Amino acid sequence: MASTGTPPEPTSQQKPRQPHIVVVNDTQEILELFRDILEEEGYRVSLYSFTFNDITDLVNLEPDLVILDFLIGGESHGWRLLQKMKMDRRTATIPVVVCTAAIRLVQELEGHLRAKGVGVILKPFDIDELVERVHIQLQAETEAPAAPETFPDLEE
Numbered sequence: 001m002a003s004t005g006t007p008p009e010p011t012s013q014q015k016p017r018q019p020h021i022v023v024v025n026d027t028q029e030i031l032e033l034f035r036d037i038l039e040e041e042g043y044r045v046s047l048y049s050f051t052f053n054d055i056t057d058l059v060n061l062e063p064d065l066v067i068l069d070f071l072i073g074g075e076s077h078g079w080r081l082l083q084k085m086k087m088d089r090r091t092a093t094i095p096v097v098v099c100t101a102a103i104r105l106v107q108e109l110e111g112h113l114r115a116k117g118v119g120v121i122l123k124p125f126d127i128d129e130l131v132e133r134v135h136i137q138l139q140a141e142t143e144a145p146a147a148p149e150t151f152p153d154l155e156e
Helices: 028-040 055-061 077-087 103-115 127-139
Strands: 020-024 044-048 065-068 096-100 119-122
Touching (some): 077 096, 119 127
Parallel strands (some): 096 119
C-alpha cells in the first residue's frame, strides 16, 4: 500500500518541563486564586498555608520559584522563611516573589529586597502584574552567593 506522505506520530512525545511554583500564604482563598491563575499560565503549583520550619522540606520540593506572604498567621513567618532561603546555599538562588499587604514593612525593606533580587507584589494585586512578575523572576539570571547572605532582623 502507498504511503500517504504524513509522518507517523512519535511514540513518546516529551512535553517541556513545567516550572514548579510553591505558594505560601495563610488564606485559603488566596491560595486557590494563585493556583487558578498560575496553572492557567502553564505552571505546576504547590500550595502551603504554613511556612517550612526545616528548609530541607522546601529543598525536596525542587521549586523554580517561591511566592510567599511576609505575614503568616499575623507573625513574620514568611520573612523568616525568606531569610532561611537566602542564607542556605541550596535555596539561595531560587527566585522569590513576596506577595503581601504589609506595605509599611515592604517600604522599610524595599532596598534590601531589590538588592537580593526579590520581587514584590502588593495586595490587592492585578492578575497581569502577578503573571508578569512571575515570568520576570523565572527568567532572571541569578547567581549563587559566595557565602550565605545575612538579612536584617524584624524583631524589635
